Amino acid sequence: IVMTQTPLSSPVTLGQSASISCRSSESLVHTDGNTYLSWLLQRPGQPPRLLIYKISNRFSGVPDRFSGSGAGTDFTLKISRVEAEDVGVYYCTQATQFPYTFGQGTKLEIK
Amino acid sequence: QLQLQESGPGLVKSSETLSLTCTVSGGSISRSGSDWGWLRQPPGEGLEWIGTFHNTGNTYYNPSLESRVSISVDSSKNQFSLKLYSVTATDTAVYYCARTYGDYLHLEYWGQGIQVTVSS
Numbered sequence: 001i002v003m004t005q006t007p008l009s010s011p012v013t014l015g016q017s018a019s020i021s022c023r024s025s026e027s028l029v030h031t032d033g034n035t036y037l038s039w040l041l042q043r044p045g046q047p048p049r050l051l052i053y054k055i056s057n058r059f060s061g062v063p064d065r066f067s068g069s070g071a072g073t074d075f076t077l078k079i080s081r082v083e084a085e086d087v088g089v090y091y092c093t094q095a096t097q098f099p100y101t102f103g104q105g106t107k108l109e110i111k
Numbered sequence: 112q113l114q115l116q117e118s119g120p121g122l123v124k125s126s127e128t129l130s131l132t133c134t135v136s137g138g139s140i141s142r143s144g145s146d147w148g149w150l151r152q153p154p155g156e157g158l159e160w161i162g163t164f165h166n167t168g169n170t171y172y173n174p175s176l177e178s179r180v181s182i183s184v185d186s187s188k189n190q191f192s193l194k195l196y197s198v199t200a201t202d203t204a205v206y207y208c209a210r211t212y213g214d215y216l217h218l219e220y221w222g223q224g225i226q227v228t229v230s231s
Contacts (some may be wrong), residue, residue, distance in 0.1 A: 038217045040158075047207055047221040048158065054215050091158055095217040098171045100148075100160040 001026050001096055002062045005103035012082050019104035020106045022075045024054045028098070029072065036095035039068055042105075043088040051090075052077065084110060113138045115208050115222035123202075125231045129195040133208030133222055140189045146211040148218070149182060149193045152205040159204075163211070164191060198229045 002025040012018045028035045039052040050059045052068040055075060065080045079086055087110060092103040119131035133147070140147065148163035161174040162182045172180050179196040195202060205224040211217050 036215060036217060040218065043159075047224050048218070049221065050217070050219050053217055053219075059216070059219065072179075079215065093158075093217065095211065095214065098163075099173045100163070100217075102158045102160070105157045 001028070001097055001101050003092055003094060003101050003103040005092055005106050007106060008104060009107045011108070011109050013111050014084065015081055016080055018079045018108055020077045020090050022077070022103050024073045024094060027072050028094050035071065037070070038095065040091045040093060041088050042091065048091065053059050065069050113210065113220045115210065115220055117208050117225040119221045119225060121226055121228060123198055123227060123229050125199055125229055126197055129198050129202060129227055131193045131206055131225060131227070133191050135189045140184060140191065141186050144213045147184060147191045148209050148211060150195045150207045150209060152207070153200060153204040161193065200229050200231065203227065
C-alpha cells in the first residue's frame with residue numbers, strides 16, 4: 001500500500017493551525033473492521049513517536065491540539081495552535097496490511 | 112515505562128552481515144499481544160519497515176529485503192535481534208527497534224536508534 005502525504009513542507013505561524021493530508025493507494029479498512037492508520041512525529045535528532053492511532057485516537061500524553069480524522073483512503077492530521085515543540089517531520093503509516101508502509105513525511109516548520 | 116535499546120557494530124563491511132540486538136527493559140518481551148519490529152532510516156530520508164516478529168509467532172518481512180533478513184526473539188534475555196546479510200552501501204541507515212501492542216498501538220515504543228554505516 002502506497003501512502004502519499006501532502007504537503008511535503010508546511011511553514012506555519014506560531015499559534016496558527018496546520019493540516020497534513022495522507023492518502024493510501026488502497027482502503028485501510030481491515031477485515032476486522034478497524035482502520036490501522038497512525039501518525040508519528042519525528043523531532044530533529046530523535047526517534048519517531050506515536051501521536052495518533054486508528055485514525056483519531058490520541059496516544060498517551062499527546063496534547064488535544066492534535067486531532068486525526070478520515071476514513072477509507074483519505075486521512076488528515078490537524079494541529080491547532082501550533083507551538084515551537086511541534087516542529088519536525090510528520091509521517092502517516094498503515095498497519096492494516098503487511099508490509100507496513102509510511103508516507104514520505106511532511107516537514108512542519110515555523111515561519 | 113517500557114524502554115528499548117539497540118546495540119551492535121556501527122560499521123559493517125560491504126558483503127558482510129549486519130547484526131543488531133534490541134534489549135527490552137521495563138516489561139517482558141513475552142507479554143501477550145506484543146509485536147517486535149525493526150525499521151530503518153537512510154540519511155536524510157524517510158522511514159522503512161524491515162520486519163516484525165508478530166504476537167502470533169509469525170515473522171513478517173519487507174518483500175524488498177526478505178531474501179536477506181532475519182528477525183529472532185530471545186525471551187530468556189528479553190531481547191530480539193536483526194540480521195541483514197550481504198549488505199551494501201544502500202543499507203547505511205539509522206536502525207530502530209520498536210514495539211506494537213495489540214495490533215493497534217502501532218509503533219508505540221521506539222529505541223533511540225543506532226547508526227550503521229556500510230563501508231567498502
